[in-house]
Amino acid sequence: MADGPLPSDLERLQLSPHDIERRKAFVDFQSDDAARITTIKDLVVRNADRYGAAFFDHLATIEEAFGLTRNRKLLEQARRLKQEHLVAMVRGEYGRDYMEQRVRLGVLYSRAGLSARVFLGAFHVLMRAIGADIIKQYADTPGDGFDCFMSLKKIGFLDIGLIVDVLIAERERTINLQQDAIRELSTPVLRLRERLLILPMIGVIDSMRAKQLTDGLLLSIRANRAKIVVMDITGVAAVDSKVANHLIQTVAAARLMGANVIVTGISADVAQSLVALGVDLTSIRTMNDLQGGLEEAERLLGYKVVQADGATPASGRA
Amino acid sequence: MPVPILKQGEMLIASIQSNLNDQDLMQLKDEIAEKVGRFKSRGVVLDVSILDVLDSFATRTLRSIAETARLRGAETVIVGIQPDVAVAMVQLGLTLDGVLTALDFEEGMELLVASIEGSRRGGS
Numbered sequence: 257m258a259d260g261p262l263p264s265d266l267e268r269l270q271l272s273p274h275d276i277e278r279r280k281a282f283v284d285f286q287s288d289d290a291a292r293i294t295t296i297k298d299l300v301v302r303n304a305d306r307y308g309a310a311f312f313d314h315l316a317t318i319e320e321a322f323g324l325t326r327n328r329k330l331l332e333q334a335r336r337l338k339q340e341h342l343v344a345m346v347r348g349e350y351g352r353d354y355m356e357q358r359v360r361l362g363v364l365y366s367r368a369g370l371s372a373r374v375f376l377g378a379f380h381v382l383m384r385a386i387g388a389d390i391i392k393q394y395a396d397t398p399g400d401g402f403d404c405f406m407s408l409k410k411i412g413f414l415d416i417g418l419i420v421d422v423l424i425a426e427r428e429r430t431i432n433l434q435q436d437a438i439r440e441l442s443t444p445v446l447r448l449r450e451r452l453l454i455l456p457m458i459g460v461i462d463s464m465r466a467k468q469l470t471d472g473l474l475l476s477i478r479a480n481r482a483k484i485v486v487m488d489i490t491g492v493a494a495v496d497s498k499v500a501n502h503l504i505q506t507v508a509a510a511r512l513m514g515a516n517v518i519v520t521g522i523s524a525d526v527a528q529s530l531v532a533l534g535v536d537l538t539s540i541r542t543m544n545d546l547q548g549g550l551e552e553a554e555r556l557l558g559y560k561v562v563q564a565d566g567a568t569p570a571s572g573r574a
Numbered sequence: 575m576p577v578p579i580l581k582q583g584e585m586l587i588a589s590i591q592s593n594l595n596d597q598d599l600m601q602l603k604d605e606i607a608e609k610v611g612r613f614k615s616r617g618v619v620l621d622v623s624i625l626d627v628l629d630s631f632a633t634r635t636l637r638s639i640a641e642t643a644r645l646r647g648a649e650t651v652i653v654g655i656q657p658d659v660a661v662a663m664v665q666l667g668l669t670l671d672g673v674l675t676a677l678d679f680e681e682g683m684e685l686l687v688a689s690i691e692g693s694r695r696g697g698s
Contacts, residue, residue, distance in 0.1 A: 467661075474657030481677055508669060509660035514653070514676035514685075 269421050271355050280350065283414050289407035290348040296390055296404055297346040303389060304342040308335060311382040315374070324368035334368070337361045345411055358415055362422025372420050383412050443469050445476040451483040452553050453515075454546075458491030466502035470509060477515045484556055485510055486549040490521030500535040507540050516541065516556070520549035577602045581613050585686065586648070589621040589679075599635040606639055610646040617686035618643050621679055623654025633668040640673040649674065649689050653682035 300307070312335060315321040324330055337360060344354055365375060387405045394401025443465075446454050453476055457469070473485065487503070489495065495503075507517040520543045522530070530537060543549040554561060576598060580587040586609055588602060606618060620636065622628065628636075640650035651674040655663075663669075674689065676682035 470661055471657065474660055478657060478677065481681070505661075505664040509657075509664045512655045512660040512663060512670060512675050513657065514681055 269359060269418070269425055271352055271359075273352070276350070276352060276355060279355075279414055279417060282417065283410040285350070285407075285410045285414065289410055290350075292404045292407040293346050293411065294348045296393065296408070297348075299389055299393055300346040300386060301343055303386075304339055307342055307382055307385050308338045310385040311338060311378050314378045314381040315370075318374055318377070320374045321368075321370055321378070324365065324370050327368060330364060330368045334361065334364055337364065341415075345408070345415075350411065350414065355418060358418040359422050362419040363426060365419065366423050366426035370423075372423050375419060375423075376416065379412065379416060383409065439465075439468070443472070445473055447476075447480050447482075448486075448550070449554070449557070449559065451481060451557055452550075453477065453480060453482045453485045454550070455485060455487045456491065456546075457487065457489050460493055461495075461499045461502060463498070463502070466499070466506070470502070470506045473506060474509055474513060477510060477513050482515050484553040485515055485517045486546065486553050487517055487519050488521045488546045488549065489519060489526075490523070490546065492526075495522075495526045495530060497533045497535050500530055500533070500537065504535075504537065504539060518543055518549045518552055520544065520546050577605075579605055579609055581609070581615070584614070584616040584690075585683070586610060586613065586615045586618045587621070587679075588618065590624055593625060593627070594632070596631055599632060603635055603639050603642065607642045607646060610643050610648045615643075615648045616690045618648050618650040619679060619682045619686065620650060620652045621654050621682075622652060622659075623656065623678065626656065626659065628655070628659050628663055628668070630666065630668055633663065633670065637670055637673055640670075649686055649693075651676050651682040651686050651689075653677065653679050 312325065312331070316325045318325075324334060337357070340357060341361060344357060347354075386408065390405045390408070391398065391401050394404065443455060443457055446456070448454050453473075455469075455473055461469070476482065477485065487506075489503075492499070503519065507519070510517050518541050522542060522544075541552075543552050551561075575592050575594070577588050577590050577594070579602075580589075586606065588606060590602075594602070609615065610618065618639075620639065622636075625632075636652055640652070643650045652670060653676045655675060674682075674685055676685050
């Protein structure tokens with residue numbers, strides 16, 4: 257998976273040549289940094305195994321990273337990508353290929369449920385291991401060693417920026433998928449009789465859902481040539497002034513299309529809170545429950561429901 | 575483009591054929607006011623199904639057409655407001671309070687006939 261094509265959402269990560277230059281500018285990466293990094297190329301390539309091990313050994317001790325370290329398949333991929341990363345990190349070329357490699361690793365971390373704070377800790381351990389070796393190599397000229405390490409650190413921060421972006425983008429993608437799922441559960445508009453629709457509303461009504469609801473209702477009004485709509489809000493958890501406002505707007509829009517709306521199922525709590533909020537619902541026709549709403553709607557439409565002779569008497573209201 | 579106003583029995587039918595500018599709307603208002611008197615009409619049907627936008631001026635004019643017609647003895651029904659137009663109007667706070675609305679021409683006619691019948695029975 258990790259070697260496959262990049263998820264298209266990650267195109268949003270902005271990896272155009274211009275953006276890559278900007279990313280380098282953010283960490284103040286200059287050409288002499290690249291030159292300094294190449295001086296430690298052999299060192300890092302030689303010890304890449306050890307650095308990678310430091311990174312993953314550290315993760316292995318952290319409970320929050322078990323999603324990665326206890327998943328053999330993901331771990332193997334991650335190790336391989338990390339190895340590639342370490343080699344690429346000192347190559348001195350930081351173009352689109354380099355960025356894509358990072359993104360792939362980031363996607364893998366995200367799949368393994370590795371959070372940014374855990375990753376940052378392990379990345380620090382990795383950098384420390386490399387830094388210690390650099391200082392050893394530059395034992396005679398510690399100043400140069402420090403500069404060299406700082407140059408490498410710029411790339412480190414470049415990587416961190418990318419990985420964090422990927423983690424965020426992946427999380428957003430998950431949220432979007434969930435939102436789509438919720439949207440698909442959207443409220444159905446049902447035709448109960450000729451010219452009579454019911455709209456059972458359930459759950460939380462946010463602005464997006466309210467808009468969708470209104471649109472769906474208006475289209476159904478037109479398609480079914482509805483005169484009356486019974487909107488039941490028994491299942492709506494909370495009705496605040498915003499939701500109430502949506503209701504009022506929906507009712508007004510339906511009226512413009514020639515349909516009357518009856519709102520039913522306003523519970524005692526909701527009624528009290530609406531009154532306390534001072535929401536003016538006088539423009540809305542209300543009935544206590546769905547049954548009452550339907551009976552009223554039938555009356556307005558001129559239907560008369562009569563019990564057949566010999567049928568078992570229905571319980572409840574006549 | 576001016577709106578043709580047709581007479582059908584005791585009804586006037588104004589079917590808007592294209593988007594209207596403010597001047598067209600004013601002209602429509604004047605013409606309806608005049609024709610309601612001339613033909614002694616009892617009802618006016620205003621078909622706005624072609625319009626994909628109804629701004630505040632148009633809404634106000636439609637309302638004043640309805641009120642003017644009522645003063646001259648005719649009930650007005652506005653028919654064919656599209657779903658997205660309705661949503662936009664509501665969001666802009668534009669209302670047609672006190673004006674009859676109906677889904678389409680057929681519905682509007684039915685509503686008008688019922689309303690006129692009702693007022694006749696009430697009156698007699």
